[in-house]
Each structure stands twice: as structure tokens, then as C-alpha cells.
Amino acid sequence: MFEKRLTLDAVRFLNSRCFVLAFHAPEIARAARPGQFLMLAASDGIEPLLRRPMAVYQILESSGEPVGFSVLVERTGKGTTLMSKMQAGDEVAVLGPLGSSFAPPGDATAEAVLVMGGVGAAPFPLFARALLEAGHTTRAFIGGRTSEHLLCAEDFAALGVPVTQATDDGSAGHHGLVTAALTEYLSGCDGPVAIYSCGPTPMMRAVDSIASARGLPHQVSLEAPMACGIGVCLSCVVPAVDEAGGWRYRRICREGPVFDASTLLWEHPDD
């Protein structure tokens, strides 16, 4: 992990809410694994105070060497609004790469099915590249509230990864939940499949029901408000099973953000 003041190289808007910030940072680029994240400062001052966690979206290369990275940000609140006003040349404090990463399927012949909702798509194009390099057939299911919330379809297309899209309002792709499309697809599958998901919690839970019902391995990338991003504040915890058969809190920033879904307790054990 590196703590750096980086100069913002480029800003690219995907739509009115989502944009990509690209940084030159060879050390971070070399170290980053798919699914990891960074803590980005939204301002140099005290408002907002805390840095914002953002998944590594792209690793940028020059002559085949990793030289930088980008993040894909959705404007939702104070910090991301300030980020949306950043311009090339601005300095941004960045800490990363942080946390765990997606692991390719244990079964070398397994198909990887990536299920994502909204900006939860951000880590998947990079992971898809790694999956393809490792020889896994890969497929993407992208959900969003409206067509504006469908992200990364072009990235998958460029990689040759087949994409199924669904929107809540039917403005693009299937009308309905992406999990419906997933269920339908899995019903027609014979071979080994490994599932990966990132998005709103209800979506990930639904994906996990589907995966469990079929006995498929499932890795999820979780979100929580984070103060430090490195494991020292204990703010970002999620209940998970422990070795002794009980449960314990795990830190999303350190043991996660990517977890084997079977280790998580979707219901809090105190409920």
C-alpha cells in the first residue's frame, strides 16, 4: 500500500452521474489486484473529512507496462460531487491499493459469471481481463435502475465478454431485476460455474441465494462507510462465521472487500 499525492491525469464523463478519474502511478498500478480499492481524498481540507473508498477500475498501461490506474465514480453525495469537479492537473491524496481481491475459480474449467449492479460494476472489467487470461469463460450480468445506471457494458464488449443487461424501469435490456436474468441463465448451464457479485446489498443477497441453492461458489465485494481503509478504526465491520462455528466481525477494508459469500452472515446474529 502506498500513500501518495497524485496528479489527476484525465477526467472522462460516462454520463451525467458517472465519470472516470485516471492517475499516473506506476507503483500502485503494479501492485493493484482486481477487486482492491483505494481511499481518495475529495478535498484537501476538512470537509468532507474522510477519504472515499473507490475500487480500482482500470490499470493503465504504456508499452505493456502498468503505469497508472483509474477509478469509476458515481456522484451520490458531498465527496463524489467534489470529485466530479476535479480537473486534470489537480492533486489528489490517494492511499492504496487496499483490501482483498477476487480470486479466479478454483476449478480451472469453471465459467465465471459476474453479476453487478450500478457502480458495483467498477471492479469487474479488470477482473474479467484476468479471468480471460487464466482461460475462464466469462459472462457479465449488469443491472441498474435506469439505462444511466448500467455501467461497463462497453468494457466487457471490448474484451469479448457476453453481457446481459437489465433495468428496473426497462429503459434498457431486460425489464426487471438482473437476478431474474441470472437465474434463467443458470438454469441452462451444465458445467461448473463460479459467481462473483458487487452492487446493492439486496442484489448481492439475492445472488447469494441463487448461488447457494445451486451449490455454486460465490465471491462478493462489500461496501461500508470507512474512516481509515487500512483496518485500524474498526468502522467497516460485517458479521462473518468464525473458525469455531460462532461468528466474529471482519473488516471490509482489510479482510474484504471481497469475501467468500459463504463466510458472511447476511442477517446480523443478534437479530
Add this chain to the structure above:
Amino acid sequence: MFEKRLTLDAVRFLNSRCFVLAFHAPEIARAARPGQFLMLAASDGIEPLLRRPMAVYQILESSGEPVGFSVLVERTGKGTTLMSKMQAGDEVAVLGPLGSSFAPPGDATAEAVLVMGGVGAAPFPLFARALLEAGHTTRAFIGGRTSEHLLCAEDFAALGVPVTQATDDGSAGHHGLVTAALTEYLSGCDGPVAIYSCGPTPMMRAVDSIASARGLPHQVSLEAPMACGIGVCLSCVVPAVDEAGGWRYRRICREGPVFDASTLLWEHPDD
């Protein structure tokens, strides 16, 4: 007084510490009088929280009509450092014009002698223009720590106002205090003279001793930390004589910043 979000028209650096911010604002430009000030926000957020008081430096005209104004800022702390990074096109919250203004000499034949230190020069070029229009011979004494701290000499030159400069370190003009040059000049004066000063408090006090000793009218422009700039917080007070022969606090932002120096108590009455 107007509360506006203005678009910054232009930024011009005079030296490494001082710069001019120019705004298009016809209403403020029409209303502003020499010696008045504005409260400028250094940021849209909460750090720094309070706006910064700045004298009206220039009234900008187009086809002879007032259409805007500028302020001359010296970078000294947090707020002015942020201001030094502002760029044309930025939006800045501005409240003004505020406070009292310099009054031309009561005696129509009097010569006006303007004594200024550092960025205390800012209000004087505008006032000099008004004095010249009213037919007063006008002369400027500019003091500063180093040549970098001598401001507005070109403005006076452009108006044809004779300038005497002095620096503490001798890097430009007389070596020593501007008040020494002032004393020397006044010793050779016969006709009626009115003194105006703005700068560090010790300078203004020294000027006041010189003016009082000679029985010359003296107007000063004071500074104090200000929260509101409009008279409601009572933070910016200075002790002054009152009608009953005692003393009372006067608000620098409302009854000032320009005061008849004879009404001020340079020593706090409680000391």
C-alpha cells in the same frame, strides 16, 4: 449592500504575494465609495468559515459606466492563500459595499496627503481619483517592509499623484519609516493639509501623532477580525470617544472602517 455570487473575471499577480481579483458587478460598482470594503468568501465550504474583508481597490468602467470592481489582496494566511488560487470563471460569494468611506478635506483648498503601509494602500488609488476630481492636490507616501510590500505606486503615477516611497530594509525608496518622510514633507508645507492613513496600527498611530502635533485633520481606515461585516456580531469594535465625553465601542465594519482619527482611543481606556 448587495449579497451576490459573482464570477471572477480576471486574476492579476502584482508580485509573489499580492494579486488583484476583478469582478463584473455593476450594482456594487455604482454603490461603492472609496474606503469601503467587501466581505469575500475564500471557499464555499466551512474552512475557512468566515468571509474575508477586503477594501474596494478599483472601480472598473466600460464606456464610462461603472461595471465592476477589483480587490487587491496580500496572501498572508489560510483564506488569502485560497484566494490566490482562484481562477477566472470561479464563483465567489461577495457582500458589499460595506462601511464608511473617506471624506474629501472639508477645506476645498487643502492638499490631501495619503499615507499607506503595505496592502493598506489598496483603497487609496480610488480615493485619489475622487480627490483629484474634487480639485485637491494629492500626494502619496507609501511604506513597506521591502520593495515587494510597496503597492500602488503605478496607480498613483498614472493619476499624476506624486509618490514618496520608503522601505524598512532600504530595498526601494527611502531607507526607514514612511512617517519620517512624511514629517520631513510636512515641515516644508505651508497651506492646509488633510491626512489619510491606512496600514499597520503602529504606522497609523505614528501618523496620528504627527497630524495631531500639527493640528491637521486625519482620517484612518482600521482593520480587525470580522465575522459578519455588517454590524451584527459586535466582533470588530474599537474604543472611541462618545458624545458625553466618555468612551464607547464603535464597530469598524459599520461606523468604520474609516474614522476621524481624533475620535479614536489608541490606548484602551481600561489600561
Add this chain to the structure above:
Amino acid sequence: MTERRPADLGVDVGSLRLKNPIMLASGTVGYGEEIGELVDLSELGGIVVKGLSLEPVTGNRPQRIAETPGGMLNSIGLQNVGVEAFVRDKLPNLRRYDTRVIANIWGKTVQDYAAVAARLDQAEGVHALELNVSCPNIKEGGISFGTDPKQLHEVTAAARAATSKPLWVKLAPGVTDIGLIARAAEEGGADALSAINTIRGMMVNVESRAPMLSTVFGGYSGPGLLPIALYLLFEIRKATPLPLIGIGGINELEHVLQFMIVGACAVQIGTANFYDPTFSSRVVDELAQWCRNHEIDSLAELVGSLRLPRQG
């Protein structure tokens, strides 16, 4: 956004109806003269004037303010024109507005409070009194009225006896148990509680090694106070059923809503008047818009609607 009739922003602070919950806090708007040039006071729920005492008060010597990260300190020293000059010179102007005028009052003894309250009881155009109890009781060893339940009860009861107008008591933070203090004010006869006044703070000039304020420490106000004020309001809400007025750090609509959800029927804007002087009138419009968007017909639906988590 559907086109609906404008939301009714009226709220009741006990028997006193405000046209909307947005008031200007004492000490941050003088007597309404200067701020009236920037904000139409008739658009606001009310204005609380600078703390009035029996006699005019000179106040502390400068330096009276200092900036802090996300806030400011003040030690104005309760400079004011005195209650007589207020009634004579300032109140006539305030009567021109269609808004509620609340007189913030203070004293150095219980008798002072009672005397000021009695004087204002007669004053036309003063709709309520707000006791600032963050001042030392010089007869009781200089302990602040607001930190001692017994003294607070006494001063509230004395003011209560002196006026039939609505009586608000403005609580000070910096006490171990604010609920105890709130109940003392209630039992003393308060009609509503305002919370909170400034909390004590200090800053030092590292070059001169002197405190930034002439009085060493002063009252901390502004955005940094917000979470403290919300918490104290929550504690006060648990302690008493009195109507509450939320104060502390408000500079966004969301802050107004937070105070109301926790239990305030109205709020006061303080320090924001300095750095964003038209915020108060803007937030009235924003509140109306928010209510329309959320299909809220009356703000009473909002007040105290906090959803507490299940225990666990």
C-alpha cells in the same frame, strides 16, 4: 415532482405559532436592523434579538473573535444597548415585520432577569422571552445559572413570575447531565427550551503565545457544534415533553431536518448568518420544496419522528 399546494410550514412553539420553523439566533443578527437590509424578516418564523440586560453593557475588550477549524469563538461580553433603549429605539423597527420577535435576556442576578422580563412583558411586539442562562450568577460565586439545576430553577421561576409571555429557556452545553438541567427549567415554568448555546473553546496564537481572545476562552459556535447540539437535543427530548428549539451549527436544510426529526419544533440559525447571510430565507424555500417532494403536509409529522433502532 408533482404540482401540489404549498406545504404549510407553520409550527407551534407551545402557544406561539410561527409561520415557519426558521428563526435567527440571538447575538448573530443584532436587533434586526442590518440583517433586515439583506433578508426580509417577514419571511422568517422569528428573530431572537441580541441578549438584553437591564442596563447597557460595554462588552469585552477586543480581540473578540477567532476562527477555528469549522467554527468560531466569540467573547463579545454580551454588549447590548439595554432593555430601555431596545424598547425605545429598536423595537419599533421590528414591529414593522410580520414575524415573531423574541427577546433574549440575561442578568447577573436573579433579580436582574426578573426586572428585564417585567419590562418586556409590557413591550408591544415582543412575542416571547428567551433566557440566556450561560452567564455567571455574581451572587452565587460566579457559577453559571445554566450549570446548576437549583439556580436555573430559581431564575426561571423569577422570570416566569414577571411575565405572562411565552418563556423559553436557552440551555448551555458543558454540563454532565443536560436532562437534569432541562427538567429544572421545566419545573421553573419554562414554556419551551432552546438548545444549545455556545460551548467553551479556546485558541492560541503560536507566535505571540497569547490566547486569541482577550478573555482567554470564549463561546464556540458554527458547523463543528452540530453533532453535539443534536445529541444534547436528543437527551433533552428524553427528559422533558416541552417544545424544543434546535440551535447549533445549522447551515444546510438537512441540518434543520435533523433537528426537527430529533424533536425540535423550530430552529435558530446563528453563525451561518455571518458567512452566508441569506441562508435563513433560502432555507425556508428549500424546506417548502422538500416537504412538497416528500408529500409532507404539516411539519408536525416531522417533529420527533426519529426512528430508534431495535435494541440489540
Add this chain to the structure above:
Amino acid sequence: MTERRPADLGVDVGSLRLKNPIMLASGTVGYGEEIGELVDLSELGGIVVKGLSLEPVTGNRPQRIAETPGGMLNSIGLQNVGVEAFVRDKLPNLRRYDTRVIANIWGKTVQDYAAVAARLDQAEGVHALELNVSCPNIKEGGISFGTDPKQLHEVTAAARAATSKPLWVKLAPGVTDIGLIARAAEEGGADALSAINTIRGMMVNVESRAPMLSTVFGGYSGPGLLPIALYLLFEIRKATPLPLIGIGGINELEHVLQFMIVGACAVQIGTANFYDPTFSSRVVDELAQWCRNHEIDSLAELVGSLRLPRQG
């Protein structure tokens, strides 16, 4: 700037010498593992580890933090590995650094505190204990140890009896008279006082109308706390001659200097470790530079050098 020998940044907290006054505050750096990847702990005066209890503690359910204007709230619930696991698994790594390791400890009863202190008295590489007294005493109706002079005296004395290591007591704000509390800790046998812990705060999600924290309110920390902490340190300085450690909102060299001028011989950096994780090591260099520029040979010249204004 003249070329001079480097300033000596060493300071004494009672009998414990620190190589410089910059420490990392409890709860913001875990047990030094992760932060050690970013900051060379040997460059710092010390590290205070996350509050330890007799048994491991799970902590509160999420959501555990919320941002505030210029600060944050936390309600971690004192999650920790317990004192045994600390000594076994965490301390060996900390012993590798040439710095002071301070164990922050807490309990639900006086006996808990004493037991943890006794266990750590034996632990090699723990240079001092810091009592976190911002926790409810479950045997005394849940009143926080830090708000009641009697209980504070008792818990301090119990810990004092259990260890011969330097004993620091970390005071909680939110009390009417911090001087009283400080003296109780002194009389209980504290060697130094740390001030301050977080102050209570609350924030509400206006859409869900629920508190942002699962525990409704939590501890407020960060820049907004600075002026409050400086003021309380000033009051504590007046109340007791004990060495003081300043904590609260520090994120600039100037804040460190302010605390020292008011009377702290050392400081702790808390929340800044989250949003500016290398600040602590940077500020050591800045402090050295400042001392050189100001021709200060020993920080003792700075500590308590506050220049109070003449009375008037």
C-alpha cells in the same frame, strides 16, 4: 534560516521520556500493525494501542461511524482482542520499534481495570498505561467512570495499586467541572492526564429518519473538537500540576504547538491518522524545523508558555 544543530524534541511525561511529543491516539491505529506499513513508528514519541479489556470484545453492530461537518462520530464499542491476545500476538511486533508503547485499558468494573493493569504490569515493552474512563461502570448504575470524581478516584487508585508503570488517566469531556475530575485522578495516583477523549455527538439520516449510528449517538472526534480540547486542557492545567497530554482535532503543526503552549508536554494524533495517515511522522519534521526557525533548543521552553492577558 541559520544552520544549527537539530533541536532536541525529547520531552518528559513525568518519569517517561519520549523522543518527541508526537504520539498516536488509542483507537485510531489499532495495535500498530497496519499503520506501521505507512509510518515508521520508531520516528514517533509513542503509540497508544486500542483500548484493551480483560476479555476480547465484539463491539457494536454497524453502522459504527458517521461523518459530521469537520469531524466524525464513532461507536466502535471498544472492540478489541483482549489483553492476553494483545500481549501474545501484538506486543512482540511493537517491541521491534524504538518508541514508547502505551496500553490504553478499560473495564466495566473497578476490578476489571485493576486486572488488566496487573496483567500489563508484567508485559515487557509496555511503557505506560492509559486508563480510558469514558465507559459506564456497570456496578454503579452505568454512570461513566469519567464523570464522577468519586468513581474516578477509585478506579485510578485500583489501577495504581496494580502497576508500578507510569499511569495516565484519559479524561472525558462532557462534565460540568473538568478541574474537579482532574484532581480526582491526581489524588487517585495518576502520573499524567490525557485530555481529551471524544465528546458525545449524534447525526440523523433524514431520509430514513434513523440515527446514523446503530447506537444512536457516539463519540465526536476530529478538527471540530480542537477548540474544546484546548479549553479543557487549559482548565485542567489550572487544576493540577500533573504532566498533560493534549488530544483532540490535531491535524496541523500549529495545533500541536497550541496544545504545548497551553500546557501539554506531549500530544496524541487521532482522527487525522484516518484521513492523513502520514501526518504524524510529517509533523515531527515540521516541529523540528519550527524549533530551529524559532531558536528553541528544548521543547520544555514551550510547554505551558501561554501568555495570559493582563486582567482588565
